[in-house]
Amino acid sequence: MTIAQPSRPVAARRRSTRKQRRLMLIGAAGAVLSLAAGLVLFAMRDTIVFFYGPTEITQKGIAPGTRMRLGGLVEKGSVERGPGQRVAFSITDTTTTIRVNYEGLLPDLFREGQGVVTEGVFEGAGRFRADSVLAKHDETYMPREVADTLKKQGHWQPGAAGPSPVPATR
Amino acid sequence: MIVEIGHFALALALGVAVVQSLVPLWGVSRQDRALASVGSMAAVTCFLLVALSFGALVVSYVRSDFSVENVASNSHSTQPLIYKLTSVWGNHEGSMLLWVLILTLFGAMVALSRRSLPARLRAGTLAAQGLVTVAFLAFTLLTSNPFRRLVPAPAEGQDLNPILQDLGLAIHPPLLYVGYVGFSITYAFAVAALIDGRIDAVWARAVRPWTLLAWVFLTLGIAMGSYWAYYELGWGGWWFWDPVENASLMPWLAGTALIHSTVVMEKRDSLKVWTILLAILTFSLSLLGTFIVRSGVLTSVHSFASDPQRGLFILGILIFFVGGSLALFAWRAPLLRQGGLFAPVSREGALVVNNVFIATSCATVFIGTLYPLVLEMVTGDKISVGPPFFNATFVPVLVPLLLVLPLGQSLAWKRGDLLGAAQRNAAAFGFAVIVALATVAVTQGGPVIAPLGIGLGVFLVTGAIMDLGERIVARASGWPAILSRARGLPRSAWGTAFAHAGVGLSVIGIAAAAWSTEAIGELKPGERLTSGRYTIVLESVTPRNGPNFRAEVARFQLFSGNRELAPVEAAKRVYVARAMPTTEAGIRTDWLSQAYIGLGDTQPNGAVAVRLYDKPLILLIWLGAIVMAFGGALSLTDRRFRLAAPRRATPSPVAAQPAE
Numbered sequence: 143m144t145i146a147q148p149s150r151p152v153a154a155r156r157r158s159t160r161k162q163r164r165l166m167l168i169g170a171a172g173a174v175l176s177l178a179a180g181l182v183l184f185a186m187r188d189t190i191v192f193f194y195g196p197t198e199i200t201q202k203g204i205a206p207g208t209r210m211r212l213g214g215l216v217e218k219g220s221v222e223r224g225p226g227q228r229v230a231f232s233i234t235d236t237t238t239t240i241r242v243n244y245e246g247l248l249p250d251l252f253r254e255g256q257g258v259v260t261e262g263v264f265e266g267a268g269r270f271r272a273d274s275v276l277a278k279h280d281e282t283y284m285p286r287e288v289a290d291t292l293k294k295q296g297h298w299q300p301g302a303a304g305p306s307p308v309p310a311t312r
Numbered sequence: 313m314i315v316e317i318g319h320f321a322l323a324l325a326l327g328v329a330v331v332q333s334l335v336p337l338w339g340v341s342r343q344d345r346a347l348a349s350v351g352s353m354a355a356v357t358c359f360l361l362v363a364l365s366f367g368a369l370v371v372s373y374v375r376s377d378f379s380v381e382n383v384a385s386n387s388h389s390t391q392p393l394i395y396k397l398t399s400v401w402g403n404h405e406g407s408m409l410l411w412v413l414i415l416t417l418f419g420a421m422v423a424l425s426r427r428s429l430p431a432r433l434r435a436g437t438l439a440a441q442g443l444v445t446v447a448f449l450a451f452t453l454l455t456s457n458p459f460r461r462l463v464p465a466p467a468e469g470q471d472l473n474p475i476l477q478d479l480g481l482a483i484h485p486p487l488l489y490v491g492y493v494g495f496s497i498t499y500a501f502a503v504a505a506l507i508d509g510r511i512d513a514v515w516a517r518a519v520r521p522w523t524l525l526a527w528v529f530l531t532l533g534i535a536m537g538s539y540w541a542y543y544e545l546g547w548g549g550w551w552f553w554d555p556v557e558n559a560s561l562m563p564w565l566a567g568t569a570l571i572h573s574t575v576v577m578e579k580r581d582s583l584k585v586w587t588i589l590l591a592i593l594t595f596s597l598s599l600l601g602t603f604i605v606r607s608g609v610l611t612s613v614h615s616f617a618s619d620p621q622r623g624l625f626i627l628g629i630l631i632f633f634v635g636g637s638l639a640l641f642a643w644r645a646p647l648l649r650q651g652g653l654f655a656p657v658s659r660e661g662a663l664v665v666n667n668v669f670i671a672t673s674c675a676t677v678f679i680g681t682l683y684p685l686v687l688e689m690v691t692g693d694k695i696s697v698g699p700p701f702f703n704a705t706f707v708p709v710l711v712p713l714l715l716v717l718p719l720g721q722s723l724a725w726k727r728g729d730l731l732g733a734a735q736r737n738a739a740a741f742g743f744a745v746i747v748a749l750a751t752v753a754v755t756q757g758g759p760v761i762a763p764l765g766i767g768l769g770v771f772l773v774t775g776a777i778m779d780l781g782e783r784i785v786a787r788a789s790g791w792p793a794i795l796s797r798a799r800g801l802p803r804s805a806w807g808t809a810f811a812h813a814g815v816g817l818s819v820i821g822i823a824a825a826a827w828s829t830e831a832i833g834e835l836k837p838g839e840r841l842t843s844g845r846y847t848i849v850l851e852s853v854t855p856r857n858g859p860n861f862r863a864e865v866a867r868f869q870l871f872s873g874n875r876e877l878a879p880v881e882a883a884k885r886v887y888v889a890r891a892m893p894t895t896e897a898g899i900r901t902d903w904l905s906q907a908y909i910g911l912g913d914t915q916p917n918g919a920v921a922v923r924l925y926d927k928p929l930i931l932l933i934w935l936g937a938i939v940m941a942f943g944g945a946l947s948l949t950d951r952r953f954r955l956a957a958p959r960r961a962t963p964s965p966v967a968a969q970p971a972e
Contacts, residue, residue, distance in 0.1 A: 159653065167664065170665075174668050181704060186701070188700070189701040211696055226834070246832065250546070250894055261696075
């Protein structure tokens with residue numbers, strides 16, 4: 143489609159034209175960027191979810207009905223299954239414990255005593271309704287938030303949490 | 313012994329890379345051709361040494377030599393041979409070695425390429441590439457040595473992470489790395505041009521094939537990774553907006569913009585400064601990706617070891633190369649001669665629109681990926697930025713671009729005719745609207761956005777086909793003339809059409825995902841579960857053992873309406889060495905759609921928890937990516953890249969100008 147066309151004699155007005163066109167270009171790029179910035183700011187308000195450990199929920203006085211991620215250890219002996227796909231378990235950072243209700247299939251690596259991250263709504267009074275339980279790729283993997291929370295509580299033993307050579311997938 | 317040879321070769325390669333990064337520039341500044349050409353020799357030597365080193369690691373894995381720490385922690389004697397091989401790059405150290413191998417391979421390819429490059433450009437490029445190689449070789453040797461020995465050697469290895477024991481993973485990292493690392497060459501070219509202080513169509517023509525090559529592999533690598541996540545993670549998702557995925561998407565977006573801007577530079581000698589910046593940014597995003605993946609700064613479902621030492625080292629590399637090149641850019645870019653002027657309504661104008669939108673969409677991904685990190689550093693709050701954020705930012709920025717894509721592709725260079733372009737695409741647009749309306753009529757009351765997406769995808773595909781048809785059929789009559797025009801059309805025009813049609817196919821697949829349905833149930837043998845168009849009946853659950861795992865295999869009959877399809881098997885595996893369970897999804901491809909079965913836990917009463925998905929047209933997502941990559945590959949074979957650059961544009965070698 144490269145059809146040669148005689149170029150317009152623009153030499154006389156070249157400078158202003160160049161400036162105008164550049165301004166136009168910058169204006170257009172600025173418009174797109176500010177549109178994107180607006181979208182980002184708008185999305186930041188609604189779509190971002192905070193992460194808390196069980197103790198933080200009480201410390202920070204999180205209001206019931208808040209959507210958030212909750213992470214910690216699955217308390218040993220706390221998992222109750224059924225009826226149907228319903229599961230209830232407790233997430234603990236060994237100081238505070240929160241009871242989590244979830245309906246659906248659990249990821250392969252969900253186990254008692256292991257780290258877990260759930261997303262859902264805090265219902266108040268130590269109860270949490272999860273709509274997703276996050277899958278992990280590796281049994282030695284401790285979600286970083288969980289590790290941090292446990293460190294804060296002083297229950298972190300680097301050696302015990304898992305051997306260091308964790309495979310990188312990408 | 314061979315392990316020590318590998319280690320030694322790697323150390324030697326570091327020395328050679330230092331030579332490669334210094335001597336060519338020195339030669340250029342002394343106007344000494346012999347010195348300047350040392351770079352080529354060093355690049356090839358460096359590649360051979362790293363290849364030897366990589367070979368040594370491969371041999372250790374094949375022999376299951378558990379006295380090597382890396383082999384012991386990532387392999388097992390019972391693993392099938394193919395997974396012993398893929399274990400080589402299924403871990404941090406080995407994948408780093410693969411990364412460096414590809415880096416030096418690209419250096420050697422530039423050194424050996426027969427294209428007549430201006431000597432200064434070649435020397436500068438090899439030097440910059442050498443510097444990147446030095447950094448990553450030093451990183452590998454100092455923080456991630458794959459050849460470290462274990463004393464005493466354990467009798468058995470710890471096995472490769474089971475979810476990585478998969479054919480998809482065998483090819484995913486190499487594809488992805490060729491993509492990531494391939495952009496190092498465009499980066500090196502940009503740095504060389506900045507040092508040299510001149511940049512022209514020759515530069516653009518030299519850079520474009522490398523950009524295309526890297527882009528093709530990155531496209532395939534991302535698609536492969538997405539498909540792997542889809543079938544291996546067992547929950548049917550194909551893109552999670554996970555930081556590690558974003559880490560590969562950002563260079564892809566920047567690389568896509570770069571491919572388009574180099575065309576403008578090559579054809580119209582314009583957009584030079586922007587193209588240079590884009591080349592730098594693309595590789596910078598690749599480096600950022602490496603940092604994100606390997607330093608453990610971000611939480612990700614992919615999850616990696618966080619080793620602060622490694623993280624700091626890569627952060628240092630990142631700051632040096634990004635900061636250094638941007639500083640060089642700020643210093644030298646004003647010296648670059650301004651490019652030509654062009655009209656807003658023209659092919660080049662359309663390509664600028666492409667660049668603005670793609671760069672902006674890339675910026676939204678960048679913010680969404682890094683904001684949590686910055687926030688945590690500043691306030692200590694931990695947040696997660698998930699799919700809702702990207703759906704609300706990335707998608708609205710990219711969709712307008714896709715809407716005008718067919719118009720842009722049919723505009724002429726220099727001065728286009730917007731009305732004419734609109735008329736040429738009216739038929740394609742009309743067809744797309746009809747398809748969208750028909751979709752609404754057929755599906756009835758589904759999500760509103762999906763038919764619009766289908767229409768958009770159809771518009772892109774038909775637009776690409778009709779643009780191609782226009783070029784071939786217009787002004788040609790009779791089949792022989794049409795055939796000869798089709799043959800005479802540049803490969804890059806075919807490539808463009810395929811790539812754009814591929815985007816359209818992927819868009820259709822993504823839009824159709826809105827109709828996918830999910831059903832969860834607990835089945836005993838003989839019981840059925842229906843989701844969307846598919847119904848399954850559990851036939852049996854039987855144990856079956858593999859070489860290094862035990863499995864419970866559930867066999868299902870599968871029906872689509874009344875039509876019986878071939879039975880499907882889904883499995884829960886437990887890998888013995890790590891006692892780690894994985895889900896092997898049962899997938900039956902039904903034309904472009906798939907029925908997808910994931911297994912949950914077995915209930916106390918003996919029933920199996922089952923998840924059944926109906927995934928309409930899902931294969932189009934990856935098929936589209938393959939078509940895109942095919943288009944890129946076609947462009948790569950374009951005649952003008954195989955020929956030498958025009959003679960007149962090639963200044964006589966080193967002596968042409970005094971160097972700065």
